[in-house]
Every structure is written in C-alpha cells, then in structure tokens.
Amino acid sequence: MVNTLPQQPKAGIKQPSQETILTPRFYTTDFETAASLDLSAQETELKAMLEEMRADYNRHHFVRDETFEQSWEHIDGESRRAFIEYLERSCISEFSGFLLFKELSRRLKGRNPLLAEIFHLMARDEARHAGFLNKAMGDFKLSLDLAHMTKTRTYTFFPIEWVIYTVYLSEKIGYWRYIIIYRHLEKHPENQFYPIFRYFESWCQDENRHGDIFKALLRSQPQLWKTWKARLWSRFFLLSVFTTHTLTVHERANFYRSLGLDPTEFDRQVVYETNETAGRAFPVKLNTAHPQFFPRLQRCSDYNMKLVEIDRSSQPKVVKFVRKLPRIAAIVWNLLLLYLIKPIDTEALRGTVR
C-alpha cells in the first residue's frame, strides 16, 4: 500500500507512481447490462440533469489566468513532492472517470440516447478536470502521458451495479474534498501556495452534478436500494471508500499540512459529510457517531503507515512480508469490526416505503 517515486523515463514525462491497492484505477463494465437498464422510475430527474449538463455552467471556468505565469521553483523539497503526488493522483482519478464515461457513452449510443448523452457530457467535464491538473503538473516540469496510460494500464471490471455505487461515492467525496479545501483557503489565503485551489468552488459543482446523476441511476434500480443485499453492498462500498480516503490522506499528510489543514480533521470532515450525503441515495449510511468508528479507521491508517515504512526499508522481501503480515491482519480485523457496526437505516428516516 505504498507509492514509490520511480525514475523519470523521459524529460518532462512523469512515469506514473506504482499502482497499489490505494491508487485510482481504470474501470470497465458490462455495457450490455448498462444499455438495458430500465430508467423509467427516474426519467424526469435524469432529463432535468441532462438539461443542467447541456447548460455547461463551467464552459469558461477551466482557463488558466495570469496567476499561473510565474516560476514555481520556490515550492521545493517535501512540499513539492507531496503536491506533485496530489496532482498526479487527482489527475489519474479524473481521467479514469473520463475513460469510463466516454466508453459508456460510445456503447450506449443508439441503445439508450438519454444516458449516452449524459455520459458524453460527464466525459467532457472530466476531460477538462484531468487536462487542467495535467497542465498544473506541467508547471512543475512534469506531465502524465495519459494516452499511453490508456493503453498500458490494467482495467478493473466492475458490474454496472458496483459502478453505480462507487462512482456515486467518488463524485460526492470528490465534491466534499474540493469544497472543504476551497472554504479553508478562503479563510486562510496565506496558505494558498498555488492558484489551482481558487478553481475548486465551481469545479466541485461539476462533481456534485455527476453525483446527482448517479443518484438518479441508483434510485431507478430498486435492487440497488430496496433489498437486504443492497444494504450489505452499500455498507461495504461506504466503508471501502472511507477507508481508502483515510489511508491516502494520512499517507499524504504533508500535502494537507502544507495547506494548513490538519490531515486527521480534514479526513473526518470529508468522511462525515460524504456519509451524510450518501444517506440520501443509499438505503443505509454508516454510524460515524459510534464511539469506535473514527478510532478504528485511525487504527487502520496507523497500521498502514507502518506498512509504508516497512516497504521503504531496504530489508529483503521475505522479511518485509513477515513484518507486514500481522499489520495487514490487524487492518482486516478492524475493518471487519467497522463493517459490523450497526448502520443507520436511511429509508426509515425518509419515512417512505416506495
């Protein structure tokens, strides 16, 4: 669970950090099932969302202004490394969204025109986001060869149901991450060390809209929220997304500190808000107020930091493995206990039995 910085292959082209269980992935899905989804239960909502997407409020937003035109050499050492890693990770996850949406749009064309156009417009947004981040990396004399990555990365297959749960959550968590950083820097402009953060307010509205589209998709499929299985899957995906978040934020603690944010506080706020938001789409939300919830997540992150440390050591592979094993077991054990914390029934809170 560690990212290592490999050597540069060509000047200016950054070789992507090693893929790990925590790095953003590229996804593929069952396009046949996606094309045959019956959306009638949420058709009005989806049509309204399509109109919003067509309005393209951020058409002129992703334009680099003159504040970018300066040298960034003064950001150096550990803060430079941490910031580049942040840009890279964000760029790959935006680009991963672009690839999936573009492919969905292409495969659904002619079969499901409403969804095909919605995915086409979401791909438009994600391409802008990824491009903007890659240009920012260019300011640090690095960029990702996205076309090359498209061909060489492995694609993870997710059934369309999993895609709906996970993309919904990643859009909403993305929204909260961007807006919390933006609001923090509004109050502490002295920590705004690079202009990209000023773009986060309108940017996160794109993610919010994408999340709402996936909410409509989720609610159009009763098997994704009405059944006991849906409750178990919802708990699973909520916990997976929150764990990944907690672990990566603490692995990149220096970046958050450079913004004047406390990494643990930031992580908790993002998890809390995303969980509250998800309660509007999912049949359950996690009980973040449970006295064991955040402490156990934190314990997973502490064990993970130990794993990172072991990975960075120069010990033989087998020694590393033996040292890592009990920590991995401890993470799995804590996650199991977290999964078993009774969730909050959001359908009952809505008071609706549809």
Ligand SMILES: [Fe+2]
């Ligand atoms: Fe995005």
Ligand SMILES: [Fe+2]
């Ligand atoms: Fe998005």
